[in-house]
Amino acid sequence: MIDNDSGNIKLEHGAGGEEMHELLKLMLRYFNFTNANASNNSNKWAKAVIDVPLKALDDSAVVDNIVFTTDSHTVKPLFFPGGDIGSLSIAGTVNDIAVMGAEPLCLSVAFVIEEGFPITDFERLLESMKKTCEDAEVAVVTGDTKVVERGAVERIIVNTSAIGRRTEALEKNMEEVRRYRELAGNWLIDSNLRDGDSIIVSGYLGDHGIALLSFREGFEFDTGLQSDIAPLNRTIHEVLNVGGVVAMKDLTRGGLANSLNEFSLKSNVGILIEEDKIPVRESVRNACELLGIDQLEIGNEGKLVMGVVKEKASDVLHALWRTKHGKDAAIIGSATEKLGAKKLKGVVMKTQVGGMRIVETPIGDPVPRIC
Amino acid sequence: MIDNDSGNIKLEHGAGGEEMHELLKLMLRYFNFTNANASNNSNKWAKAVIDVPLKALDDSAVVDNIVFTTDSHTVKPLFFPGGDIGSLSIAGTVNDIAVMGAEPLCLSVAFVIEEGFPITDFERLLESMKKTCEDAEVAVVTGDTKVVERGAVERIIVNTSAIGRRTEALEKNMEEVRRYRELAGNWLIDSNLRDGDSIIVSGYLGDHGIALLSFREGFEFDTGLQSDIAPLNRTIHEVLNVGGVVAMKDLTRGGLANSLNEFSLKSNVGILIEEDKIPVRESVRNACELLGIDQLEIGNEGKLVMGVVKEKASDVLHALWRTKHGKDAAIIGSATEKLGAKKLKGVVMKTQVGGMRIVETPIGDPVPRIC
Numbered sequence: 001m002i003d004n005d006s007g008n009i010k011l012e013h014g015a016g017g018e019e020m021h022e023l024l025k026l027m028l029r030y031f032n033f034t035n036a037n038a039s040n041n042s043n044k045w046a047k048a049v050i051d052v053p054l055k056a057l058d059d060s061a062v063v064d065n066i067v068f069t070t071d072s073h074t075v076k077p078l079f080f081p082g083g084d085i086g087s088l089s090i091a092g093t094v095n096d097i098a099v100m101g102a103e104p105l106c107l108s109v110a111f112v113i114e115e116g117f118p119i120t121d122f123e124r125l126l127e128s129m130k131k132t133c134e135d136a137e138v139a140v141v142t143g144d145t146k147v148v149e150r151g152a153v154e155r156i157i158v159n160t161s162a163i164g165r166r167t168e169a170l171e172k173n174m175e176e177v178r179r180y181r182e183l184a185g186n187w188l189i190d191s192n193l194r195d196g197d198s199i200i201v202s203g204y205l206g207d208h209g210i211a212l213l214s215f216r217e218g219f220e221f222d223t224g225l226q227s228d229i230a231p232l233n234r235t236i237h238e239v240l241n242v243g244g245v246v247a248m249k250d251l252t253r254g255g256l257a258n259s260l261n262e263f264s265l266k267s268n269v270g271i272l273i274e275e276d277k278i279p280v281r282e283s284v285r286n287a288c289e290l291l292g293i294d295q296l297e298i299g300n301e302g303k304l305v306m307g308v309v310k311e312k313a314s315d316v317l318h319a320l321w322r323t324k325h326g327k328d329a330a331i332i333g334s335a336t337e338k339l340g341a342k343k344l345k346g347v348v349m350k351t352q353v354g355g356m357r358i359v360e361t362p363i364g365d366p367v368p369r370i371c
Numbered sequence: 372m373i374d375n376d377s378g379n380i381k382l383e384h385g386a387g388g389e390e391m392h393e394l395l396k397l398m399l400r401y402f403n404f405t406n407a408n409a410s411n412n413s414n415k416w417a418k419a420v421i422d423v424p425l426k427a428l429d430d431s432a433v434v435d436n437i438v439f440t441t442d443s444h445t446v447k448p449l450f451f452p453g454g455d456i457g458s459l460s461i462a463g464t465v466n467d468i469a470v471m472g473a474e475p476l477c478l479s480v481a482f483v484i485e486e487g488f489p490i491t492d493f494e495r496l497l498e499s500m501k502k503t504c505e506d507a508e509v510a511v512v513t514g515d516t517k518v519v520e521r522g523a524v525e526r527i528i529v530n531t532s533a534i535g536r537r538t539e540a541l542e543k544n545m546e547e548v549r550r551y552r553e554l555a556g557n558w559l560i561d562s563n564l565r566d567g568d569s570i571i572v573s574g575y576l577g578d579h580g581i582a583l584l585s586f587r588e589g590f591e592f593d594t595g596l597q598s599d600i601a602p603l604n605r606t607i608h609e610v611l612n613v614g615g616v617v618a619m620k621d622l623t624r625g626g627l628a629n630s631l632n633e634f635s636l637k638s639n640v641g642i643l644i645e646e647d648k649i650p651v652r653e654s655v656r657n658a659c660e661l662l663g664i665d666q667l668e669i670g671n672e673g674k675l676v677m678g679v680v681k682e683k684a685s686d687v688l689h690a691l692w693r694t695k696h697g698k699d700a701a702i703i704g705s706a707t708e709k710l711g712a713k714k715l716k717g718v719v720m721k722t723q724v725g726g727m728r729i730v731e732t733p734i735g736d737p738v739p740r741i742c
Contacts, residue, residue, distance in 0.1 A: 009488040014518030023516060026490075030497035031480075031504075031511040048476050054512050061512035063477045063534075066437060070479035070532050071515045074523065105419050106434045108441035109402075110530050117380040119397075126401035133402075140402040141425050141432035144442045145394060147385030148740065152445065154523040159481050161441050161532035163434075369519065 015365030016253025016299075028055055051187065052100070056266075058189050059096040059249060060164070067102040067164035067187075069093060074157055076369040078121070080215045082208075082226030085158055086128035088301055091231045092371060093160040094136045095250040098233035099304065101173065101188040101240060102164035104136065110144040110159040117155055125156070136231035138162075169240035176243025180309045183246060184267075188306075192246040193267035197335040198313035202235065202304040202320055203228070203328040205256055206284040209298035209367040214287060223283040230302035235323045242319040244312025251303045252371055254362045257296040259305050260347045261361040263335075267307075270344025273333030273359070275352045293366040296349075296359060301371065307335060386736030387624025387670075399426050422558065423471070427637075429560050430467040430620060431535070438473040438535035438558075440464060445528055447740040449492070451586045453579075453597030456529050457499035459672055462602045463742060464531040465507045466621040469604035470675065472544065472559040472611060473535035475507065481515040481530040488526055496527070507602035509533075540611035547614025551680045554617060555638070559677075563617040564638035568706040569684035573606065573675040573691055574599070574699040576627055577655040580669035580738040585658060594654040601673035606694045613690040615683025622674045623742055625733045628667040630676050631718045632732040634706075638678075641715025644704030644730070646723045664737040667720075667730055672742065678706060 012019035031054055052062035060069035073089045083091075090107065097104040109129070113122070133140060170187075177183055184191045207228040214225065232250065239245060247267070249259045256278070264271050280295050288295040302325055308316045313331055320326030336344055339356075347359040383390035402425055422433035431440035444460040454462075461478065468475040480500070484493070504511060541558075548554055555562045578599040585596065603621065610616060618638070620630045627649070635642050651666050659666040673696055679687045684702055691697030707715055710727075718730040 006487075007490050009484050009486060009490060009493060009518055011486050011518050011520065014484065014516050020516065026494070027497060027514065027516075030494075030501045031514075048510075050477075050510070050512060054510075054514065061477070061479075063512055064536075066476070066534060068477065068479060068513055068534055070481045070513055070530065072481040072483050072517050072528075072530055074483055074517045074519050076523075105437070106421075106432070106439065108432075108439060108532055110441045110443040110532075112443050112445055112528055113380050113385065115380060115382050116377075119378050119380060122380060123397070123401075126398060130401045139419075139421070139425075141421060141434055142439055142441055143398065143402075143425065145385050145391065145398075146443050146445045147380055147382050148445050148525070149382065151522075152447075152525040152740075153528070154519070157443075157483055157524070157528060159441065159443055159530040159532075161479055161481075161530075163437060163439055163534055165435075369523075 011368060012364040016258050017362035017364060019363060024057060052189060056189065060100045062100065062187055065166055067097050067100050069096040070159065070161040071096065072157060072159040073371060074369055075371055077216060078155060080212050080227060082211055083229035084125060084128050085156065086125035087132040087229050088371060089158040089160040090129050090132035090136065091229050092252065092301060093162045094138055094231040094233055097162050097164035098236045099188060099248040099250050101170040103167045104138045104162050104164045104233055106139050106141040106163060108142045108161045109140050112146045112148060112153050112157045114153050114155050115147055115149050132231060136233055169237050173240040173243045173245055176312065177246055177309055180311055188245060188248040190247055190262050190266040193263050193269050193307040193335045195269055195335055195337045196310050197246060197307040198310050198331050199271060199273060199333045200306050200308055200313065200317060200329060200331050201256065201279065202326045204279045204281050205251065205300060205303060206280060206295050206298035208301040209370050210284045210287045212370050213367045225283050228300050228302035230325050232302060232304060232325055235325045238319050238323050239316055242312065242315050244309045244316055245306050246309060247307040249305050251300040251305055253299050253365060255297045255299055256305060257294065257359050257362055260359065263307060264347050269335045270337060270339065271333060271347045272336050272339060272344065274350045277330055277332045279328050279330050297362040297366050299367065299370050382739060383735040387629050388733035388735060390734060395428060423560060427560065431471045433471065433558055436537055438468050438471050440467040441530065441532040442467065443528060443530045444742060445740055446742055448587060449526060451583050451598060453582055454600035455496060455499050456527065457496035458503040458600050459742060460529040460531040461500050461503035461507065462600050463623065463672060464533045465509060465602040465604055468533050468535035469607045470559060470619040470621050472541040474538045475509045475533050475535045475604055477510050477512040477534060479513045479532045480511050483517045483519060483524050483528045485524050485526050486518055486521050503602060507604055540608050544611040544614045544616055547683065548617055548680055551682055559616060559619040561618055561633050562637040564634050564640050564678040564706045566640055566706055566708045567681050568617060568678040569681050569702050570642060570644060570704045570706065571677050571679055571684065571688060571700060571702050572650065573697045575650045575652050576622065576671060576674065577651060577666050577669035579672040580741050581655045581658045583741050584738045596654050599671050599673035601696050603673060603675060603696055606696045609690050609694050610687055613683065613686050615680045615687055616677050617680060618678040620676055622671040622676055624670050624736060626668045626670055627676060628665065628730050628733055631730065634678060635718050640706045641708060641710065642704060642718045643707050643710060643715065645721045648701055648703045650699050650701050668733040668737050670738065670741050
């Protein structure tokens with residue numbers, strides 16, 4: 001039983017932070033099949049080899065070398081500066097496949113639509129999904145459509161699932177890593193980080209969350225900020241061709257704070273980042289200050305964080321700078337076991353004024369319904 | 372643009388009949404990628420071979436021999452006699468993979484939950500999903516959870532997607548078919564039916580739809596009827612080991628009327644069935660008469676219809692009788708090009724009183740929100 005006063009599901013259970021982790025632990029108790037949950041174990045009938053199981057809680061699962069992921073999208077409003085629920089659902093799912101180091105093979109799309117939803121809006125979403133698919137060079141191959149009576153769902157919900165597969169670029173990347181050290185797993189998983197690895201982000205943080213929030217709430221500090229929604233599989237492909245990447249996540253719910261804490265916890269290593277190296281736009285910084293939101297906790301839809309063996313960090317950074325979606329990339333810190341004389345656990349940030357601040361896993365989501 | 376007075380999505384657009392087909396045609400215009408939509412064509416980057424594309428509108432897609440399907444479940448109420456949205460979502464998706472002739476490899480589960488949903492109910496659903504997974508011998512390997520504010524979704528929506536793969540049993544089945552004739556496609560697809568093939572259903576029609584409807588509406592003709600929800604992959608495995616099956620569907624939205632019309636349209640062959648051979652329980656028949664619902668249009672969640680080369684029909688029937696979920700199976704008719712002296716198109720039923728009735732694709736769904 002979840003530690004919950006009311007015994008009911010709360011918004012925080014879906015917010016990508018601590019409370020969500022509690023709910024996930026509950027689910028794992030039910031979906032922790034003895035015949036198919038462990039790495040290198042086998043399903044007795046299908047004899048599937050599960051490389052990345054559910055309990056890894058990574059961006060995708062890997063079964064028999066097939067990468068598999070799912071996301072249901074409830075973003076509000078449906079249309080916003082820089083994107084809509086259509087482009088978001090395609091890009092988000094492509095990215096969950098791609099951050100494992102895999103190439104997306106195809107997508108499924110399942111709509112739940114409220115009766116009375118305008119067909120012109122639906123076509124606008126379809127057009128946007130089509131464009132994002134073309135951008136990612138991936139096809140929708142299967143789908144489902146349910147229409148429910150008014151009030152049963154707020155306008156439209158989109159689920160996208162996808163499968164992907166191992167590529168030569170990933171093999172090359174892993175080979176490069178092994179020139180320097182061993183790996184915990186053969187994909188870009190959260191538990192692969194080790195002492196000394198560099199932490200790189202691919203661009204400005206918080207654009208999506210703040211663009212959406214300011215549009216939704218009609219805030220006056222709107223400075224023409226756009227969501228950063230983008231499929232990043234081609235960007236990642238370029239990076240893997242350079243080699244040396246060990247772990248990667250796309251910065252969605254819970255932002256950088258959540259992703260780095262997942263890296264730290266699963267890899268059992270401390271992470272030290274420097275505030276003045278983290279790329280955040282002036283407009284996003286200002287909005288966060290005004291609203292009392294931590295810029296590290298805001299979700300993006302087109303940004304990556306990765307761990308790279310330190311010998312390759314500069315090469316990876318330069319490769320990112322040459323890509324469309326990585327030109328503002330930066331090395332923001334490193335995985336480290338020591339902070340001064342102490343053993344470092346968790347995530348710590350050296351602030352601009354020279355102090356140290358612990359970056360905790362967000363409890364709730366400062367900007368709900370952004371994905 | 373869909374032919375629609377209001378320009379809005381209607382309930383019928385999700386009902387599995389004619390109007391849904393219009394909406395699907397609209398979607399196909401957007402998802403009909405030139406680089407990846409045709410059989411034996413290739414995606415220019417991923418170089419995927421799409422065996423069963425989106426435009427086939429079959430139960431699953433097949434890409435590079437990986438079978439892939441998705442379904443969002445909005446059944447109301449969440450708990451009903453014989454099942455719940457949990458067992459339904461697992462069994463329904465397992466069946467969509469299995470009716471292609473494939474073995475389900477693993478599942479994804481994505482929840483959209485309304486804030487305030489009781490955790491005890493959520494655990495009840497998880498327990499039910501776990502049991503159905505064990506029954507089907509398939510594992511949930513990846514997932515997503517979104518929690519939305521009150522009113523944004525009615526309680527809970529569950530998406531399940533799955534991947535499956537080709538099995539020796541399917542190879543054996545196809546080999547057996549080829550002893551008698553050629554096939555349009557190398558999976559159990561809707562376009563494989565030919566003149567003379569027998570049509571077999573695996574058991575009583577309408578149990579799920581009528582059980583759910585009578586429970587939901589509190590009708591007095593309730594006779595203890597239970598939903599027939601069941602994962603059918605093992606049943607299908609037994610049938611494939613006998614061999615001779617060319618096409619298969621699970622009888623969900625739109626019931627037998629919809630499935631047979633899909634067979635007829637895609638295979639370009641007429642289908643003649645006999646009313647007195649169709650297994651329908653007395654209680655379902657009575658309920659249908661009372662409510663003025665066509666029993667052929669009601670959805671099931673644990674029943675199959677299949678086309679079998681006539682030389683193997685009796686063997687397949689006997690194999691079904693030996694399975695848990697196929698013991699009431701029956702041969703209900705055959706694919707035929709001629710009806711008397713006329714060329715037969717579509718689906719025709721010889722009624723119990725000896726007349727002939729055209730079985731049309733349902734326009735709407737007589738029992739909404741059943742899956």
